[in-house]
Amino acid sequence: MDAARLRTSWNLVAAHGDQVPLYFYSALFLSHPEIRQMFPTNMAGQRDRLVTALGHIVSQVDQVDRLTGFLRDLGADHRKFAVRPEHYPAVGEALLATLRHFLGDQWTEDLARDWADAYQLVSRVMIEAAQAAEQVNPPWWVAEIVGHERRTFDVAVLTLRPQYLLPFTPGQSIGVSHPAVRAWRYYSPANAPRPDGTIELHVRAAAGGAVSSRLVYGCAAGDQIHLAAPVGDRLTLWPAGGADLLLLASGTGWAPVKALVEQVAAEGSRRRVDLYVGARSRLEFYDTDAVDKLAAAYPWLTVTSVVGIDPRRPGEVTYPVDRALADGDWRSRHVYVCGSDEMVGRTVQTLSRAGYHAGQVHHEGLGRHWYGPAWRTAVESSPQDDSGGAR
Numbered sequence: 103m104d105a106a107r108l109r110t111s112w113n114l115v116a117a118h119g120d121q122v123p124l125y126f127y128s129a130l131f132l133s134h135p136e137i138r139q140m141f142p143t144n145m146a147g148q149r150d151r152l153v154t155a156l157g158h159i160v161s162q163v164d165q166v167d168r169l170t171g172f173l174r175d176l177g178a179d180h181r182k183f184a185v186r187p188e189h190y191p192a193v194g195e196a197l198l199a200t201l202r203h204f205l206g207d208q209w210t211e212d213l214a215r216d217w218a219d220a221y222q223l224v225s226r227v228m229i230e231a232a233q234a235a236e237q238v239n240p241p242w243w244v245a246e247i248v249g250h251e252r253r254t255f256d257v258a259v260l261t262l263r264p265q266y267l268l269p270f271t272p273g274q275s276i277g278v279s280h281p282a283v284r285a286w287r288y289y290s291p292a293n294a295p296r297p298d299g300t301i302e303l304h305v306r307a308a309a310g311g312a313v314s315s316r317l318v319y320g321c322a323a324g325d326q327i328h329l330a331a332p333v334g335d336r337l338t339l340w341p342a343g344g345a346d347l348l349l350l351a352s353g354t355g356w357a358p359v360k361a362l363v364e365q366v367a368a369e370g371s372r373r374r375v376d377l378y379v380g381a382r383s384r385l386e387f388y389d390t391d392a393v394d395k396l397a398a399a400y401p402w403l404t405v406t407s408v409v410g411i412d413p414r415r416p417g418e419v420t421y422p423v424d425r426a427l428a429d430g431d432w433r434s435r436h437v438y439v440c441g442s443d444e445m446v447g448r449t450v451q452t453l454s455r456a457g458y459h460a461g462q463v464h465h466e467g468l469g470r471h472w473y474g475p476a477w478r479t480a481v482e483s484s485p486q487d488d489s490g491g492a493r
Contacts (some may be wrong), residue, residue: 272364302357
């Protein structure tokens with residue numbers, strides 16, 4: 103495969119924007135109408151997933167080790183959508199038809215062979231990973247909601263009890279779906295693993311978000327939902343070793359950060375941890391009791407609350423990173439950032455300008471997350487926060 107040729111051709115196709123996924127899904131559903139039932143009725147939130155997925159895969163096609171690990175996770179995760187090996191050729195046919203359509207005269211036999219080989223590699227790794235995962239975990243877990251607390255108008259804290267133990271690492275995200283909604287949304291547990299196996303989720307209802315709105319407004323204790331296997335490692339603590347930490351969170355981005363604090367406590371390590379947790383107003387600090395209890399219980403933890411909007415200074419917004427950098431120099435620490443895309447983006451830029459290097463700043467990717475299948479999912483915007491809650 104010629105990786106440079108694949109990238110160049112994909113860039114030409116991607117320049118057609120929304121027309122690319124529209125053509126792809128039309129080709130897929132026309133040639134394989136039986137597949138349409140696997141997708142949500144409303145495809146509006148689905149269309150750019152294909153572009154993001156293919157762009158990511160193609161950009162790393164010559165980095166086999168990194169790409170293979172990514173595809174294994176993706177293949178195992180596909181199981182919750184009832185994706186089977188026989189579905190992959192249909193997707194491959196639609197992909198090649200889409201590329202041929204938009205490349206026109208630039209679509210050559212050599213390029214077609216490169217794309218077919220690349221897709222065969224992708225599908226083989228994903229299928230093998232899905233088959234291996236069948237021996238370890240179910241496609242999804244059924245969980246009972248044992249606690250449902252509305253903390254603000256649009257934020258609820260849910261306590262879930264999976265039917266079977268669902269292992270995860272603090273900082274990972276778990277897929278969540280309601281049986282009445284054909285879509286999945288990713289949330290980071292707000293706790294380290296507990297002896298009783300329960301999981302705490304912090305959910306903000308997103309505008310137009312079918313899953314998040316259902317979880318906040320349409321669920322109660324006793325209801326059942328579905329959970330998918332945990333994914334992601336960008337917010338897990340292993341890269342930091344025993345280093346001291348600076349934790350920056352806003353909104354429901356507090357959830358995974360809370361889990362990290364609990365993990366540090368469970369480790370019994372001697373880390374110093376400084377936590378800056380922000381909200382737009384004092385009324386939006388929805389989990390203050392838990393924050394206060396953690397601060398009181400652990401002498402190695404220092405907590406600072408940051409109110410983003412001050413009525414005395416209209417138009418100005420203070421982010422947790424602003425307060426943190428005003429308080430001290432943290433460049434000897436690993437920094438974990440979680441919140442809305444706006445908050446994370448601004449925080450990373452601010453830290454970079456202040457001399458913090460990329461290897462010490464940990465956060466999930468901006469925009470729509472890469473959790474879930476490349477070609478089929480209706481994931482709402484980001485795992486956790488003001489944009490709706492998947493960080």
